[in-house]
Structure formats: C-alpha cells, structure tokens
Amino acid sequence: MSSFDESDAFESASLASRAMAARPTPYLDELNPAQREAVEKLDGPVLMLAGAGTGKTKALTSRIVHLLNTGRARPNEILAVTFTNKAAREMKDRVGRMLGQTVEGMPWLGTFHSICVKLLRRHAELVGLKSNFTILDTDDQIRLLKQLIQAANIDEKRWPPRQLASLIDAWKNKALTPDRLPAADAGAFNNRGGELYEQYQTRLRELNAVDFGDLLLHVVVIFQNHTDILQQYQRWFRYVLVDEYQDTNVAQYLWLRLLAQEHKNICCVGDDDQSIYGWRGAEVGNILKFEKDFPGAYVVRLEQNYRSTPHILAAASAVISGNENRLGKTLWTEQEEGEKVRLIGHWDGEVEARWIGEEVEALQNGTRGMKPYGLEDMAILVRASHQMRAFEDRFLTIGLPYRVIGGPRFYERMEIRDAMAYFRVVTSPEDDLAFERIVNTPKRGLGNVAVQKIQTAARENGVSLVEGARLLLEAKGIGGKGAKELGILIDSIDRWRVAMLGKAAQHVVEPVVEVDVDDEVIETDGGVFEDIGYNRELFDEDTEGFQEGIVSETVPTMPHTELAEIILDESGYTSMWQNDKTPEAPGRLENLKELVGQLANFDNLQGFLEHVSLVMDNENDDADAKISIMTLHAAKGLEFPVVFLPGWEDGLFPSQRSMDESGLKGLEEERRLAYVGITRAEEVCTISFAGNRRVFGQWQSQMPSRFIDELSEEDVEVLTAPGIYGGGHGGATGDFGSGIQDRVQSANTYNSPGWKRMQDRAGQRGLSQPKESKNTIIDLEAVSSHAVGDRVFHQKFGYGEIMEIEGDKLVIEFDKAGEKKVVAKFVTASTDIPF
Numbered sequence: 001m002s003s004f005d006e007s008d009a010f011e012s013a014s015l016a017s018r019a020m021a022a023r024p025t026p027y028l029d030e031l032n033p034a035q036r037e038a039v040e041k042l043d044g045p046v047l048m049l050a051g052a053g054t055g056k057t058k059a060l061t062s063r064i065v066h067l068l069n070t071g072r073a074r075p076n077e078i079l080a081v082t083f084t085n086k087a088a089r090e091m092k093d094r095v096g097r098m099l100g101q102t103v104e105g106m107p108w109l110g111t112f113h114s115i116c117v118k119l120l121r122r123h124a125e126l127v128g129l130k131s132n133f134t135i136l137d138t139d140d141q142i143r144l145l146k147q148l149i150q151a152a153n154i155d156e157k158r159w160p161p162r163q164l165a166s167l168i169d170a171w172k173n174k175a176l177t178p179d180r181l182p183a184a185d186a187g188a189f190n191n192r193g194g195e196l197y198e199q200y201q202t203r204l205r206e207l208n209a210v211d212f213g214d215l216l217l218h219v220v221v222i223f224q225n226h227t228d229i230l231q232q233y234q235r236w237f238r239y240v241l242v243d244e245y246q247d248t249n250v251a252q253y254l255w256l257r258l259l260a261q262e263h264k265n266i267c268c269v270g271d272d273d274q275s276i277y278g279w280r281g282a283e284v285g286n287i288l289k290f291e292k293d294f295p296g297a298y299v300v301r302l303e304q305n306y307r308s309t310p311h312i313l314a315a316a317s318a319v320i321s322g323n324e325n326r327l328g329k330t331l332w333t334e335q336e337e338g339e340k341v342r343l344i345g346h347w348d349g350e351v352e353a354r355w356i357g358e359e360v361e362a363l364q365n366g367t368r369g370m371k372p373y374g375l376e377d378m379a380i381l382v383r384a385s386h387q388m389r390a391f392e393d394r395f396l397t398i399g400l401p402y403r404v405i406g407g408p409r410f411y412e413r414m415e416i417r418d419a420m421a422y423f424r425v426v427t428s429p430e431d432d433l434a435f436e437r438i439v440n441t442p443k444r445g446l447g448n449v450a451v452q453k454i455q456t457a458a459r460e461n462g463v464s465l466v467e468g469a470r471l472l473l474e475a476k477g478i479g480g481k482g483a484k485e486l487g488i489l490i491d492s493i494d495r496w497r498v499a500m501l502g503k504a505a506q507h508v509v510e511p512v513v514e515v516d517v518d519d520e521v522i523e524t525d526g527g528v529f530e531d532i533g534y535n536r537e538l539f540d541e542d543t544e545g546f547q548e549g550i551v552s553e554t555v556p557t558m559p560h561t562e563l564a565e566i567i568l569d570e571s572g573y574t575s576m577w578q579n580d581k582t583p584e585a586p587g588r589l590e591n592l593k594e595l596v597g598q599l600a601n602f603d604n605l606q607g608f609l610e611h612v613s614l615v616m617d618n619e620n621d622d623a624d625a626k627i628s629i630m631t632l633h634a635a636k637g638l639e640f641p642v643v644f645l646p647g648w649e650d651g652l653f654p655s656q657r658s659m660d661e662s663g664l665k666g667l668e669e670e671r672r673l674a675y676v677g678i679t680r681a682e683e684v685c686t687i688s689f690a691g692n693r694r695v696f697g698q699w700q701s702q703m704p705s706r707f708i709d710e711l712s713e714e715d716v717e718v719l720t721a722p723g724i725y726g727g728g729h730g731g732a733t734g735d736f737g738s739g740i741q742d743r744v745q746s747a748n749t750y751n752s753p754g755w756k757r758m759q760d761r762a763g764q765r766g767l768s769q770p771k772e773s774k775n776t777i778i779d780l781e782a783v784s785s786h787a788v789g790d791r792v793f794h795q796k797f798g799y800g801e802i803m804e805i806e807g808d809k810l811v812i813e814f815d816k817a818g819e820k821k822v823v824a825k826f827v828t829a830s831t832d833i834p835f
Helices: 014-021 033-040 056-069 085-099 112-122 138-151 161-173 193-206 212-225 227-236 250-260 310-320 349-365 385-398 414-427 432-438 448-461 465-474 480-501 560-570 573-578 585-601 605-618 656-678 740-745 753-765
Strands: 046-050 078-082 109-111 239-242 266-270 298-302 341-348 378-382 402-404 503-509 512-514 521-524 527-530 549-554 627-631 640-645 681-695 698-701 716-718 791-794 798-806 809-814 818-823 827-829
Touching: 033 056, 033 298, 046 056, 056 078, 056 085, 056 239, 056 266, 078 085, 078 112, 085 109, 109 112, 112 212, 112 250, 138 161, 138 193, 161 193, 161 212, 161 250, 212 227, 212 250, 227 250, 239 250, 250 266, 310 341, 310 656, 310 681, 341 349, 349 378, 349 385, 349 640, 349 681, 378 385, 385 402, 385 585, 385 627, 414 432, 414 480, 414 560, 414 573, 414 585, 414 605, 432 465, 448 465, 465 480, 480 560, 560 573, 560 585, 560 605, 573 585, 585 605, 640 656, 656 681, 791 809, 798 818
Parallel strands: 046 266, 046 298, 078 109, 078 239, 239 266, 341 681, 341 716, 378 627, 378 640, 402 627, 640 681
Antiparallel strands: 503 549, 521 527, 681 698, 791 798, 791 827, 798 809, 809 818
16 A cells, blocks of 8 residues: 655644744735635635636635745645646746745646646555556547457447547546446447446556546545545645636546545635536536535635626626526626627628628727727637638638637648548549548558558559559459458549549540531530530531540539538548547537538639638738637637627527537526626627528528527617618618628728738739639629620630629620629630630
C-alpha cells in the first residue's frame, strides 16, 4: 500500500496565524460588498453563486490570497480546482500579483485531471497499475477497442469502436465501474457493452495504461475503498475551492464530496444559469443541490455585473427566468443605460449574412450614431457550426478579415476536406493528392503497403494514382478485402464521372450524311447523336458534313447537387459518420448537408471547386484585426463590445435535436445557452432570425425562436421591416440604418468598403468576373467583359445573344434552347469559336 508523506502535512500554528492575520489586506478594499462577504467567509461550505460578468475569478483568487495572507492555510494545504489549464494559470498569476510575489508551493492548484494524475501515481498499485502508467490518447483508445470488438466477432460497421468509446466515457463520467454498471447500461452495444467494458479495463491494466476517464474514476475508487488514504488527504487539503462548479460531472462531484465531507471547508463558485455542457456529462443538479449536500451552507450571490449595459442584462434575465430549475438571482449594473438589444428579422439566411456584413462595416466607420468599433471588438455567435459557412463566404467575398474560434474554418474541417477530395477526384482523376486522401476513407482494408503498391504502379507507368490502382487490380497485385473495395471505388469514380459529364460511351461511326454546324444534332448513317461530344476538327466544309471519326453518344447529365449526395452516400462516407456515435458526429453530418446545399448556388462541381480554391487562397490574410466567429458553447468565458446572435429560429435555436433527445431538460439547457450568448455582449447586442432558410439544400419557412418572445419588450428595439412573414421583404428599416435596405436591394449603389476592397483585389488578379460571387447575391456590380447584344457560344446551349447582364450572370436568348441565365465564364464570344 502506498504511504503518505507525512512531511507534506502541516499543523497550523495558532500564534503564527494570529500574527499573519494582522497583515494589511488591500485586496479586500477592491471588492464589492458581496464579493468581500464571499472572501471573508473562510470556514464551512460556501456557494458563491456568480452571475455572468460579476467578477467571480477576482473573488475566488482573493479568497485564496486571504487564506494565505491570514495564515489560515499554507500553499500546499489549499486544493484549488479548475477545468482548463488556462484558467489555472490565470488564477496562479493573479494570486502572485495580489501577494506581490510569484506564487510558489501551490502544487494543488490545477485542473481535475492534472491533480488526479499526481494522486494516482502515488497510489497506482491500489488499482492494479504501476506508478509509471501511460495515458492513452483517443486514437490509441479506439485502436484497443477495435481489437476487442473484432475478437468478440462483432460487426464493427454496425457497432463502431467510437460508439463504444463514447459509452465507456459516459460511464466513467458517472463513476460507474464495470461491476457497478446498471443492467440497462450493460445491455448497450448489442448487449455486449458491460462485457466489453470489463475486457477493456482488464486490457488497460495489462498494458499499464489509463484513459482520461480513468484518472478521476481510479482516484474515486481508491478513496471509496481505502478510508485511511482518504482521511490523510482530508487532513492535508484543509481548504477546497472549485471553479465552474456547474460544469462538474458525477465523478468530479463524488471526488470533491469525499475530500470535503470531513472538514467541509469547501467553496464552490459557479452559475447554474450557465450550465451548458450537459451533452458531455455536466450535471447542473450538482450545484442545485449544494445546500442539501452540505447542510448549513452559506450562499453568496454575486449580482453586480461589470460587463454589460442594463438593457442587455435585463433582456438576458428575462429569458433565463423561463427556467424552473434554477437557484435564481438578479443581475444589475451601475453602467449607463446604453443601446437596447436590437432584434431584426430577414427574408432569408443569405440576406441575414449580407446585412451583418454591412452592419459590421458600418459599426467600424461609426455611422450608426455610436462610437466606432474595431473588428477585434465584434463577434458572431452561432448555435451550430454549419451556420458559419454563410458568414465565411460573405466575409471572404467582401474581403472582411475574420477568425474562427474553437474550431477550424468551414472549408478546413476534416469532413469538408474529405468530401471535397471526393469531388476533386471525380472532376479530375489526375488529382493524386485528393485520391490519397479518400482511397482509405472510410476504411477499405487498404494498409500502407497497399497504398505504396498503388503509388509504385502509377510511377512506373507514368499515370495517375487512379489509373495506377486500375493497373494494379488488373495485374492482381493486390488481394483480399482491400482489392475488392478498391475495385468498387475505381468503378464508382468511373460511374460518377459519367453522371457528371453525361457521356455513356464513344462509338466509331460512318461518315456524316448531312449536318448544319448550328444545329443541335448530327445525322449519320449509323443514327442520330446529340451535338455535345463530336469532334469539330473532322468537319468538312466542302460536304458540310463530318468525316468518319469518333462521336460520343450521350446521356443527360445528373444535377450536380444530386450527384454530390450520391458520391457521399455510395462511397460510404455519409454512413461512416452516421455510425459514429461520438458527440461530434451529428455536427459533421450537418456540415456535410450544408456543403451539399451550398452546391445549389453553382452551375457545376467544377465551378464550386474553383470557388473553394479562391476562398482558401483568400484566407491567407495577415490582418491583425479580425471579427470572431464561434459557436455559443465556445464563447463561454469570453466577452466582446459588439455581439451578433444570428439564426434565432425554432428548430435551429433552440435545437430540435436537443429538445427531442432531452425534453424539458434539453430546452432549459438551450435557454441557458441563450443567456450565455446575450451576456457575452458588453455594449451592443443584435439578435436576428430569418423567415426562410436553406436547410441542407432545401428551403424551409422558419418561425422565430420561442426565446425571442421571452425577451423583455422595454429592453428591445425591433428593426424588422413589416411583412417579413406576409409576403414583404424583410430587412433593416425604421429609425436605425435608414437607407440600408435600399442599398442592399439596389443594383446601383456600391459604396461599401467591401465593394472597394473587391475592386482592388479583382484588379490585382486581372479577372473579368469576380469569381467569388458566383450565384451569390452580393453588394457589388460585376465588371462585365460582355455587352448587351453580343453574340456568344455556350458548349451545351450553342449560339445566342446577350439580352441582360446581372453581375456575373448573363441572360441569353439562345437560338435553339431559348432564354437561359448562365454564368459569364461558361460562354465565349462567337468569333472565338474554332472550326
């Protein structure tokens, strides 16, 4: 059994304590009455119920300083727990500054996991480990679970390792060991969950390894089974302080209770109204039952807000008051009244993104009757990551610098890059980089050796990897499951290309009998073929016909949006994420649907790929000042002078999935998320919604979020134009922003900074059309290289005359196909057609 180092313990000396208590306490003078009350109440259980922006970190660090300054505890007798390393560093730095020296000797100030690692290494043998155990990362954990699933003869496609990993993580968050697993949980994962969990834990012990969930779980088990060890730590940690207590899970809750149940000197700081991580195991009930767990607990409410204006606080308080399961508090501030919360409805999501772009630039220039704000002062907070795409595209179009916080940009996300790689291979089979990315994604049984063989075959024959794989299969240079799956992939790529190009086969035909070069068909002795694939170089001007040669018989092309869905489905990529049970999987599927929906704005896959290439190229912007885009979850703990909250529509926010899965509990967490979003704003808060939104490629009518009706009317300024749900066009109007609606809808006003930047950038690239604007309504008038009345040629529709020009769109009256609207890049002046 591990022995506790008694030299680490410390018995307080009363004389020293009294002498130290006489020290000056200037840090207390900087606290408001409620904060000071929480700091000076050192003994017994204390709940510091701290609202958003009320200075909880300041109060918590002041409490640590007070314990040290008054001699109530030495540094090694204080256990201070946070959730992130950043928060721990900030707390230690603040304590050092307040004491006038660098904090030394506080080994127990850190995150739950970092502290439990220290404890577990001291007592590893009590749970069958050695002190030099290894901590597995997620990839190693998945690899180990995969081995166990295969050994159990379970179909890993139906029951993927990631799903089991998620289940085990949830059980460990609830402090459930294999022998304590309820029957309902043990029956999960094809009725083998409990069995596999036990095998997994056994295998970890054999490897002398743990995962992150074990760090807490093992320490809780040690404390529960070895009271002597627990009692020594209870004597050692004389004071326990916990930050963000509302985010604790069951295992963390039990760990803290065990340590504090003897002396009860525990101070928990948190806000039940900001508990928004239920999806990863956080239990808001932990903070709600604090007084029950520790009878006689002293509750201090920190309600004076130092961040936001009265209108913002009142609006946030009105929304959160709709929750029944809360302890309750009323935020107030001494700041000036400031701007009301602005509420605006838009006709659709594209208008919403365009308006916010205009508004950001107006706030930069100080043309809203307010002081100017820098880009770094502004943030856009969305409920779901797929909402970011519209803003990223918009900002890149007008050249507005931005950063995505808490995750990669939309087109940098793994699932988007994978999908784009599939599209690239279909449009260009010579794209070896794209093929390398997708050849074994999802898994097709192709290891590194098989991939190397493909590369060797391609290099030796001077062909692309796709052709190299085809040659390797023909030569039977690869076998087993990998060969079968690779053959399916190659055949699929061929089939998808046929669907994209519309060409089914090529035939050698006899000489053409008669043909008019302006006609859409050619008549031959062998049949009639549509004029898309024949070789114009074989045209004989003397006979006005074509020589014997190759003519492509064609079939109609498949709509590229439909083709994209088929590619993702038939490749198995969509099902890969559907079978993935990790918390990130639903978001990745939503992003894929958003990607496919975005394709509708382009004429074909090639045009879309070109657009994304330009987007990614434009992201190389070294500008320091950037507007921030992030999810509401990622925004917790941050604050900005200006905050935009788009997409407040029922089903999107509150999330329909959250309500379906968790009912009232899920709705209340969504409401807390709304509260967090509003309280991120210091001076200007704008909430917006759309009457229509393209949801995964399909237009849907949207209803405003139920949270909007919960806002206090006297604190909200409504900017929505009349008729947004009655047939009129919504946009900014009223006293605020007069002229914005006209500028957005007019094709003749392009005076925004975004337009000027676009002109400069287009001039540098030498483009005749701003390709970033393909099929997207933007606030600029494209500089066209064509004129009304010009004769042009389109590869599919033939000859025609330009009737109208709308940005980079041309309305053309084709001789045979009638009137069509096409993108300018797909037509050529008729004089340029070679024969």
